[in-house]
Amino acid sequence: MLLVHTTAAVPPSPGGNWVAIGHWDGVHRGHQAIIRNLVAGARAAGGQAVVMGFHPHAMAVLRPTEAPRQLQTVPERAETLAALGVDVHLVLPFTRELANTPPEAFVDEVLIRGLRARHVMVGFNFTFGRGGEGTAETLRELCRRHGVPVTVCPPLRLGGETVSSTLVRYLLAAGEVERAAELLGRPYSLSGTVVPGDRRGRLLGFPTANLALAEGRQLPGEGVYAVRVRVLPPDRHYLPPPGWPGGDAEGPIYGGMANIGRRPTFAGEELRVEVHLLDFSGDLYGQRLQVEFIARLRPERAFPGPEALRAQLEADAAASRAILVDYLPGRVR
Numbered sequence: 001m002l003l004v005h006t007t008a009a010v011p012p013s014p015g016g017n018w019v020a021i022g023h024w025d026g027v028h029r030g031h032q033a034i035i036r037n038l039v040a041g042a043r044a045a046g047g048q049a050v051v052m053g054f055h056p057h058a059m060a061v062l063r064p065t066e067a068p069r070q071l072q073t074v075p076e077r078a079e080t081l082a083a084l085g086v087d088v089h090l091v092l093p094f095t096r097e098l099a100n101t102p103p104e105a106f107v108d109e110v111l112i113r114g115l116r117a118r119h120v121m122v123g124f125n126f127t128f129g130r131g132g133e134g135t136a137e138t139l140r141e142l143c144r145r146h147g148v149p150v151t152v153c154p155p156l157r158l159g160g161e162t163v164s165s166t167l168v169r170y171l172l173a174a175g176e177v178e179r180a181a182e183l184l185g186r187p188y189s190l191s192g193t194v195v196p197g198d199r200r201g202r203l204l205g206f207p208t209a210n211l212a213l214a215e216g217r218q219l220p221g222e223g224v225y226a227v228r229v230r231v232l233p234p235d236r237h238y239l240p241p242p243g244w245p246g247g248d249a250e251g252p253i254y255g256g257m258a259n260i261g262r263r264p265t266f267a268g269e270e271l272r273v274e275v276h277l278l279d280f281s282g283d284l285y286g287q288r289l290q291v292e293f294i295a296r297l298r299p300e301r302a303f304p305g306p307e308a309l310r311a312q313l314e315a316d317a318a319a320s321r322a323i324l325v326d327y328l329p330g331r332v333r
Contacts, residue, residue, distance in 0.1 A: 001078065001081065001082035001086055001088065001089060002087065002088045002089070003078045003089050003091065004088060004089070004091070005091055005092065005093065006090075007090065007092075007110060007114030007115050008114070009090075010050060010088050010090055010114075010115060011048075011088070012116070013046075013048040013087075014046055014047075015045045015046030015048070016047040016048075016116065016117070016118025017048055017050045017088075017116055017117050017118055018038055018041050018045065018047050018048070018049050018050065018117075018118055018119045018120075018121070019050045019051075019052055019111065019115055019117045019120050019121070020035060020049075020050070020051050020052065020121040020122065021052045021053075021120065021126065021128070022034070022051075022052075022053065022122065022123055022126065023053060023054060023057065023058070023165070024053045024077055024081070025057070025068075025070060025071050025072065025077075025165040026071030026072055026165050026168050026184060027072070027077060027080045027084075027184075028163050028165060028184050028185070029156055029163050029183060029184065029185040030123065030156040030162075030163040030164065031123075032084060032185055033156055034121055034153045035049075035051060035081065035084050035085075035086060036084065037121060037151070037153065038086075038121050041119060041121075042119075043085075045118065045119075047118055047119075048087040048088060049085065049086050049087045049088070050086075050087065050088045050090055050115065051086050051088070051089050051090070052091075053077070053090070053092070054091065054092050054093075054094040054098075055074050055091050055092075055094060056094055057070065057094070058094050058099065060094075061094055061095065061096060061099065062096075062099060067216075068166070068218075069169065069216055069217060069219075070216050070217055070218060071165060071168060071169065071172075071188070071217075073191075073217075073237065074091055075237035075238070076189075076191065077089070078091075078237075079236065079237055079238040079239075079240075080240070083240040083244050083245050083246050084245075085245075090115075092110075099130070100130050101130060102129055102130050103129030103134030103138050103139070103142060104142060105129075106128055106134070107143060107146075111143065111148070112146050112148070117148050118148065119149055119150075119151070120143055120148060120149070120151070121150070121151045121152075121153060122150065122152060122153070123136075123152075123153055124136060124153060124154055124155050126152070136150070137152075140152065158182060158183060159182075163183045167183060168180050168183050168184060169218050171183070172188060172218055172219070172220045173219075173221050174221055175220055175222075175223050175296045175299075176296070177220050177225065177294070177295065177296055178294075180220075180293075181293075181294075186240070186241045186244065186292075187228065187241060187292035187293055187294055188220065188292070189238070189241075189290050189291060189292045189293070190211065190213060190219070190273060190290075190291050190293075191238065191288055191289065191290045192211030192212050192213040192273065192288065192289065192291075193211070193212045193286065193287070193288050194211060194212075194284040194285050194287050194288075195210055195211070195212045195285070196210065196285065197210030197272070197274065198263075204306060204309060204310045204313060205310060205313075206276045206310075206317070207276065208259070208274040209274065209276075209277070209284045209289060210272060210273075210274050211272075211273045211274070211289060211291070213273060219271075219273065220293055220296070221260070222260050222261040222262070222271075222299065223259075223261065223296055223297070223298060223299045223300050224257060224258070224296070224298050224316055225257065225259075225293050225294070225295065225296050225297060226255075226256075226294045226295045226320035226323040226324055227255075227256045227257060227258045227275065227291050227293055227294060228241075228254070228255065228256070228291075228294060228324065228327070229253070229254040229256045229275060229289055229291050229292070230252075230253055230254070230289070230290045230292075231284070231287050231288070232287075232288040232289065232290050234288075237288075238290065239290055241292060254278065254279075254280055255277075255278040255279075255320060255321060255324040256275050256277045256280075257278070257297065257313075257316050257320045258273060258276075258291055258293070259273075259274045259275075259300065260272075260273050260300070261300035262300070264300065264301065273291070275289065275291055276313075276317075278317060278320065278321065294323060294324065294327055295323050297316055297319050297320065298316070
């Protein structure tokens with residue numbers, strides 16, 4: 001899949017460009033429904049599937065103090081889209097100039113002249129143009145003048161709630177990673193580079209990989225989690241989970257447990273993400289890990305001392321093993 005940042009960099013296609021527009025934060029199951037329709041339509045027409053997104057998030061430019069934390073980085077999002085069959089991910093820089101573009105100009109300059117769109121797809125709550133004055137129906141009318149059909153996709157509801165990036169963030173912040181996974185269609189994951197930590201875990205018999213994460217990422221709520229871990233190849237930012245296209249192609253999957261917190265037993269203050277890989281020995285410094293959150297085991301809490309903490313970690317490891325065997329029979333290391 002091609003990742004580009006200008007319409008001019010999108011290659012032409014004999015069957016035309018089928019374009020879906022949105023923020024795509026997290027590429028949850030509602031997004032996936034739109035994208036699968038887009039890819040199927042583009043393939044049937046002999047065209048290419050182009051997913052248009054924006055970076056940074058609009059709120060980071062218009063109201064920075066209200067900007068949401070992100071569920072994925074742009075490279076992670078691009079690899080998720082690639083696994084769904086997207087041909088081109090166009091990420092336009094979101095600026096105040098773009099925010100002030102009238103709806104008519106956006107359609108004329110970006111969709112028609114820039115992308116030569118053959119078909120456009122958006123979600124039911126899509127807005128665009130100056131002050132968000134353009135709606136999905138506005139887009140449909142403006143594109144109709146150019147003979148370009150617009151498909152407005154309905155909301156996806158699960159368990160009586162509309163699937164959205166906002167709801168996923170809420171569930172993650174509450175530590176409800178299993179419910180978040182239902183909305184995402186896969187476990188929520190973080191990827192980061194392993195950097196030196198305090199080395200206390202090694203002294204307890206549970207060495208941990210301390211992850212340096214991209215700024216602005218949404219973390220699950222503080223606590224201890226059963227996780228799946230993959231060591232990312234140097235050229236990859238995200239690997240799809242087992243069951244997705246490409247999800248079984250590269251590298252072993254390790255069972256593990258992750259702590260998100262401040263290490264209160266040792267009077268820590270800095271919020272960290274630390275991961276212990278079960279049955280693993282080796283040097284991970286400088287490697288990039290992808291950590292998938294399967295289930296929350298317990299909240300983080302202070303213990304009377306190292307021995308009490310070690311006993312709890314042994315119980316956590318046993319609980320993680322039991323959970324992960326159910327999720328990945330025969331594959332957990």
